[in-house]
Amino acid sequence: MAALVTATNLGAAPDERQWHLESINVSEAQRASTGDGVTIGLLTGGLPVAHPDLGDAVLPTVRRAAEDLFGGFEQVGADYPGPDDYATGELGLMVAQGGSGLLGVAPGARVQPVICTGLPDDTAACIRWLVDSGADVIDLATAPFPRIGNDFEGIRYALAHDVVVVAALSEGAQMPRDVTAGVILVGGVDRNGNLPPNVLPNGRVSIRAPGTGPSVQAGDEIIGLVPGAPGGHGTLRLPDGDEVAAALVTGVVALVRSKYPELKGPSVINRILLTAADRDGPGRDGTYGYGIVDAAAAVTDDVPEVRANPLGEPGSSGGNSLPVIAVAVGAVILAVAVVTVVVVVTVLRRRRRVG
Numbered sequence: 001m002a003a004l005v006t007a008t009n010l011g012a013a014p015d016e017r018q019w020h021l022e023s024i025n026v027s028e029a030q031r032a033s034t035g036d037g038v039t040i041g042l043l044t045g046g047l048p049v050a051h052p053d054l055g056d057a058v059l060p061t062v063r064r065a066a067e068d069l070f071g072g073f074e075q076v077g078a079d080y081p082g083p084d085d086y087a088t089g090e091l092g093l094m095v096a097q098g099g100s101g102l103l104g105v106a107p108g109a110r111v112q113p114v115i116c117t118g119l120p121d122d123t124a125a126c127i128r129w130l131v132d133s134g135a136d137v138i139d140l141a142t143a144p145f146p147r148i149g150n151d152f153e154g155i156r157y158a159l160a161h162d163v164v165v166v167a168a169l170s171e172g173a174q175m176p177r178d179v180t181a182g183v184i185l186v187g188g189v190d191r192n193g194n195l196p197p198n199v200l201p202n203g204r205v206s207i208r209a210p211g212t213g214p215s216v217q218a219g220d221e222i223i224g225l226v227p228g229a230p231g232g233h234g235t236l237r238l239p240d241g242d243e244v245a246a247a248l249v250t251g252v253v254a255l256v257r258s259k260y261p262e263l264k265g266p267s268v269i270n271r272i273l274l275t276a277a278d279r280d281g282p283g284r285d286g287t288y289g290y291g292i293v294d295a296a297a298a299v300t301d302d303v304p305e306v307r308a309n310p311l312g313e314p315g316s317s318g319g320n321s322l323p324v325i326a327v328a329v330g331a332v333i334l335a336v337a338v339v340t341v342v343v344v345v346t347v348l349r350r351r352r353r354v355g
Helices: 026-030 085-095 120-132 154-160 241-259 265-274 295-300 321-354
Strands: 039-044 062-064 073-075 110-115 137-139 164-168 184-189 207-210 223-225 233-235
Touching (some): 026 295, 039 241, 062 120, 085 110, 120 137, 137 241, 164 241, 164 265, 184 241, 207 241, 241 265
Parallel strands (some): 039 110, 062 110, 137 164
Antiparallel strands (some): 062 073, 223 233
């Protein structure tokens, strides 16, 4: 990303237009944590456009080096031909520092953008690079969701290395259930906590957060960083509200990981799910999942630690247990076959000796 203005105001209150922050108690949460020390990984479709409200929160954008036979990554220059306004909007929701107006959920965190627009194998490589580079949470954002199959290893690699993975419900639900085991799938709601117009319930939702698309009634718009708009702010034009919601929950994950750096990923996820505000009664349901995220409760409530990811484990029945069973059965069959061959050979040798 191009050089950014570094003036920040981490003590700023949300702009009065940022109803989405107040509705999930971000101001209260930020009295306990601002995301310091946490790195967020973000898959993007191009180079995020510089914005003064991002201060020094965004690390240099990288991409997979096309000419590198070993799949290395390289820093992207400011002259990269593909600017990504959507990514700037997502960055603002996560980490805007309030320098000239808007504030993000976790203004003390840093984001590592990776341009990742290729095939699933490229996306898996991008995720692995983020994990190996120290990301604590990854927002999949621009992954090629419809083309990802059961053999996709990127998400499993992240979860196995204690990295929390977040995806927009509308996009993540295009991937097989086995692949999304353990992933926080986030859906959007409007200012009143209802599903936005023309959005149907989806039983794969983990949790919901404020998130409306670009065509909503006045007052429900999500105001964010919009390069080129007057003052650099305006109604976000992300494709749908679930992407907005996923960015906000990614920010909440950063708050929790900063406040409790010793917590493992499953306990971080458990804390966010169990402190969500119920809408359709206690427990998980097919419309709201565990409820609407509550940033303050996620950071301050007493929540027990867990060992297992409440959304499923990579390689488990919620994830990929069938291949594991198949491998085990295959190993048994192979062992039986080997024993059978040894017995047959031994018998034949004895017969020859007798003859």
